[in-house]
Structures are given as structure tokens and as C-alpha cells.
Amino acid sequence: MAHVKALRCRECSREYPIEPLNVCDFCFGPLEVVYDYETIASVISRERIQAGPLSMWRYHDLLPVDREAAVDINAGFTPLVRAKNLARCLGLEELYIKNDSVNPSFSFKDRVVSVAATKALEFGFDTLSCASTGNLACSVAAHAARAGMKAYVFIPADLEKGKVIGAAIYNPTLVAVQGSYDEVNRLCSELADNYRWAFVNINMRPYYAEGSKSLAFEVAEQLGWRAPAHAVVPGASGSLFTKIWKGLNEFSKLGLIGPVRTSMHITQARGCSPIVEAYDADRMVVRPVRPNTIAKSLAIGNPADGYYALRTIKESRGSACVVEEDEVVEGIKLLAETEGIFTETAGGVVIMGLKRLVEQGRIKPDEPTVAFITGNGLKTQEAVESVVKPLRIQPTISSFEEALGQRARVS
Numbered sequence: 001m002a003h004v005k006a007l008r009c010r011e012c013s014r015e016y017p018i019e020p021l022n023v024c025d026f027c028f029g030p031l032e033v034v035y036d037y038e039t040i041a042s043v044i045s046r047e048r049i050q051a052g053p054l055s056m057w058r059y060h061d062l063l064p065v066d067r068e069a070a071v072d073i074n075a076g077f078t079p080l081v082r083a084k085n086l087a088r089c090l091g092l093e094e095l096y097i098k099n100d101s102v103n104p105s106f107s108f109k110d111r112v113v114s115v116a117a118t119k120a121l122e123f124g125f126d127t128l129s130c131a132s133t134g135n136l137a138c139s140v141a142a143h144a145a146r147a148g149m150k151a152y153v154f155i156p157a158d159l160e161k162g163k164v165i166g167a168a169i170y171n172p173t174l175v176a177v178q179g180s181y182d183e184v185n186r187l188c189s190e191l192a193d194n195y196r197w198a199f200v201n202i203n204m205r206p207y208y209a210e211g212s213k214s215l216a217f218e219v220a221e222q223l224g225w226r227a228p229a230h231a232v233v234p235g236a237s238g239s240l241f242t243k244i245w246k247g248l249n250e251f252s253k254l255g256l257i258g259p260v261r262t263s264m265h266i267t268q269a270r271g272c273s274p275i276v277e278a279y280d281a282d283r284m285v286v287r288p289v290r291p292n293t294i295a296k297s298l299a300i301g302n303p304a305d306g307y308y309a310l311r312t313i314k315e316s317r318g319s320a321c322v323v324e325e326d327e328v329v330e331g332i333k334l335l336a337e338t339e340g341i342f343t344e345t346a347g348g349v350v351i352m353g354l355k356r357l358v359e360q361g362r363i364k365p366d367e368p369t370v371a372f373i374t375g376n377g378l379k380t381q382e383a384v385e386s387v388v389k390p391l392r393i394q395p396t397i398s399s400f401e402e403a404l405g406q407r408a409r410v411s
């Protein structure tokens, strides 16, 4: 792994060897992977990337693992859709949906887990684990199955059925905890000290988080090797948001794209919006909240990367945007009805956040914008059950026409 140098503390810059570590012993700051960009620059090129597999592993030069042994269920290389109908509806000229809801376990988490699982095998772990708001559980269970590893996934007991079944089907040990995600996470941090397991978002977090960069790489490549003017991204821990920014800047540093002038916008739902609250109050310190939101995949009250998300907003001249709880379903429907894409509640937050950013004039009509849709609507069906209003008929033409006539009179 000539392209990876070390882990480095984001606060005090102390360096650590490439091991299953996530916090600095001296200052408790988070550790981050440091690359040797000179080595990478000497091999990487657009042609080399384009000759790679049609998955996130085409960017392996910028991921902290050996590619040959990747635990790969084919995450990534998801569609970037030119969203003309939604654009017209919102008053934009150049809008794209990065549809990451079509990953193998139906969320962007497959990108981070593919890297974490690969690294876990490199380190010699035989067990993959996580604290999850739902999608991570599905992805960890799927990758563990693929890798022949044992899996222990911890979830809050009140998750949507689609996520519980979407994880359980791969036969992990599924642990439903009576508590919030933040309590699940605290429990798992304690367990990580006692069990030699690879917790993808705890002791494997520095490697795991790097997987999110592949979303930025793909968008830049799919836009014809350029960065958008705006990125609208959902926020839970804030990790994805910061890594999209890191990914765009790495591509630029390596000369694969020009200068990055992207404004990064993070969106959260009202019932769990600690990052937006800090942004609105002009604070760099995120105050933890107790989540109560329909967007359960974003229900992290104490976001590990909240501070860095706020820094990303500053560096990129972006913003943070809150969406009301009762708007989330409207966002899901709007995307479905205009573009034929069925997203989960987190995607509803993104679409309504995008709408608000346009209304506020933060996104101008002619500025190329990408909205990141990170999870699939079939996993949060209970949020939108009210859309089901079929015409109930007998199997005859007259019954059909009568029902049609009735509906026309009603609407």
C-alpha cells in the first residue's frame, strides 16, 4: 500500500500506524487516513480510472486498501440522472440526481462498508459489526455474508421494518437495543474495547469514512470531469458530507478536474438538526439533541463529524438547511412523481432542502447542482403508506368505468 502513509489526528496532527484505531491517544481527536499524493499522481489518470471496473473500485488508488482482496458486492457507479422535470418544477436549469438508492443493499452505505470490510480482513478480523441507524446494518450484514465473516449489528429497536428485514435476511446476529442511535453507539464503543471485532463505524471509522469519497469521484467523472456548483447532501454524523468535499478536492489536487468551486449544503430534518442549529446560531460547536424525526437514517443527535461538517460549510461557502417533519413525505413524492425515483425519508429531506435553497436564492437557476439521494424508498414504506388509493373494481369494464367516473367527480 505505497499510496497510504499513516493515520493522522485531525486536531494535533500526531501520526499513527495503519491499524484499527479511530481516536488520538493524546487529544481524543478523530484519526484520518493520510495519502502519498505524489505516488498516487504518478499512476492515476482519467484513462486508468475509465479502464477500471464499473463500481466504486475504479477509484481504488484513492481508497486505503489493497484492491485485489476487496470485499465487493458491486457498490457504486450508480446513475447520475439529469433531472429535467424536477429542475423545471424548482426553477433550475441544470439539476442532477445522484441516485445512490440503487446500491446492492439499497443505500450509499455499501460504499463505506465495502472499504471497512476489506480493511477488516486485511487486519485479520473475522467479525464485522456496527452501530446503525438502519442502512448500515443492512450493508454490514450483506458484506459480512459475502466475505464469510460473522456479523453483529446493533440497531435502535424502533427502526422501520424494511431496514430490519433488509439486515436480518443476511443472517447476522441482529441486536435491537431499547434506546436511541446515540445510546446504541455508546454501547458499541464500550463493546469495541472488549471484543476483537471490526466495528465499521468505530475502530474502523477512518477507513470506512473514506469510502464516501467515491460518491464525489463518480459525480465528477459523470459530469464530464468537473465539479458541480452546488452539492446538496443529507447529514447524520456529517461524515458523508465532509468526505464528498474531500473527494472533490483530491480529484482537483491530482489534476483530474479543475479548481473546485462547489458550495456544500447539508440538510437535516427538524426533529434532528443539531448541525443546522449550530450553523444558524453561528456556532462551531454542535450541541447534542434527542432525535425525534421521521428521517430515522439521519437520527444522530450527537454527530461525530458535526464540527468538521461546519468547517466544510465554511470552506466551501455552503450552508445548512432544515426541513420540516411534515415536508419530508412531500419531498419523497416530488422526486417520485417528477423523476421516477423512489427514495427514503433521507431523500425527502434532500429534495425539500434543495427546494428551500433555490427559494432562498442560495442556488441560482443556471448553476449546475447535484442532489445526493442516498437511500431507497422501499425501506421506509410506512412513511408513505397513505399514497395507496387504488380504484377498487370488479373484473368488468363497466365496473372500471364506473370507478373511473367516480374518481373524476371527486378530484
Ligand SMILES: *Cc1c(COP(=O)(O)O)cnc(C)c1O
Pocket (backbone or CB within 6 Å): 107, 108, 109, 133, 135, 136, 234, 235, 236, 237, 238, 239, 240, 241, 297, 298, 344, 346, 374, 375
Ligand atoms: C447514514 C446515512 C446518511 C448520512 O450519513 P453520515 O455520514 O452519518 O452523515 C445519509 N443518508 C442515508 C440514507 C444514510 O443511511
Ligand SMILES: [Zn+2]
Pocket (backbone or CB within 6 Å): 009, 010, 011, 012, 013, 014, 024, 025, 026, 027, 028, 029
Ligand atoms: Zn490528537
